[in-house]
Amino acid sequence: LLLNREMSEDVxxxxxxxxxxxxxxxxxxxxxxxxxxxxDFLSPEEVRLVxxxxxxxxxxxxxxxxxxxAFYEDKANxxxxxxxxxxQEHDPFFMELARSAAFNGLVDRLIDEPCVPDNxxxxxxxxxxxxxxxxQDGKYFMHPRAVTLWLALDVADEENxxxxxxxxxxxxxLLEHERTSMLGFSQALAGAYPEDxxxxxxxxxxxxxxxxxxxxxxxxxxxxxxxxxRWRPALGLTYWAQAVYGDEQLMRARTEYKHSLATQHxxxx
Numbered sequence: 001l002l003l004n005r006e007m008s009e010d011v012x013x014x015x016x017x018x019x020x021x022x023x024x025x026x027x028x029x030x031x032x033x034x035x036x037x038x039x040d041f042l043s044p045e046e047v048r049l050v051x052x053x054x055x056x057x058x059x060x061x062x063x064x065x066x067x068x069x070a071f072y073e074d075k076a077n078x079x080x081x082x083x084x085x086x087x088q089e090h091d092p093f094f095m096e097l098a099r100s101a102a103f104n105g106l107v108d109r110l111i112d113e114p115c116v117p118d119n120x121x122x123x124x125x126x127x128x129x130x131x132x133x134x135x136q137d138g139k140y141f142m143h144p145r146a147v148t149l150w151l152a153l154d155v156a157d158e159e160n161x162x163x164x165x166x167x168x169x170x171x172x173x174l175l176e177h178e179r180t181s182m183l184g185f186s187q188a189l190a191g192a193y194p195e196d197x198x199x200x201x202x203x204x205x206x207x208x209x210x211x212x213x214x215x216x217x218x219x220x221x222x223x224x225x226x227x228x229x230r231w232r233p234a235l236g237l238t239y240w241a242q243a244v245y246g247d248e249q250l251m252r253a254r255t256e257y258k259h260s261l262a263t264q265h266x267x268x269x
Contacts (some may be wrong), residue, residue: 034170
């Protein structure tokens with residue numbers, strides 16, 4: 001615990017997002033396109049610190065997590081872990097990371113209201129992994145007042161499953177979705193992927209330290225990992241408008257939905 005606390009203090013001293021990007025240009029781009037792309041947002045040293053804490057989390061924290069927070073391709077094989085949820089609630093480093101000046105406050109500027117960290121996630125698309133279906137995060141959130149930041153921890157490209165965004169699709173509102181059986185992505189756009197979206201989508205290759213971010217109504221997907229040996233690790237930091245938590249009906253509906261998902265995928269948790 002002492003080690004965790006000392007390393008968290010390193011994060012608290014990181015430079016503010018305002019010294020890393022042109023905030024007004026970033027905000028304008030977000031309003032227009034529905035996403036942001038910030039190259040070299042974190043330095044190599046900062047990425048290495050995050051990666052080191054991920055290794056520690058996997059070794060020390062995962063074994064004592066309650067059900068529903070770690071997802072596996074094969075539950076019997078701990079090396080097949082593909083996703084972690086709510087890391088900030090179980091480790092001080094990831095809470096300090098989400099609250100650090102490097103990230104906290106950026107989403108406030110993008111959606112024009114006070115926001116707080118809701119989730120810190122780890123995504124790891126292993127070699128051979130299937131594509132992530134086109135979807136909008138707002139379907140899971142059950143509201144649009146949120147942004148997901150996506151931090152590349154290694155090279156992500158079209159071979160190993162980088163992200164794809166459909167510019168401007170956040171202006172369409174919440175589209176119809178349908179349930180899927182895919183672990184970790186239980187919702188996808190209903191029917192076939194619209195041809196106009198397939199034509200307009202833009203691949204988002206990234207190198208370690210690149211930060212992507214998207215509106216809750218941004219249509220996005222990720223390709224398959226067709227590489228032979230390259231995993232595609234990334235950290236997700238989701239920020240919600242603080243006022244959303246006062247909506248008791250929404251909070252109850254989300255609790256019920258998460259319970260239904262846990263029941264559906266209990267063999268993978």
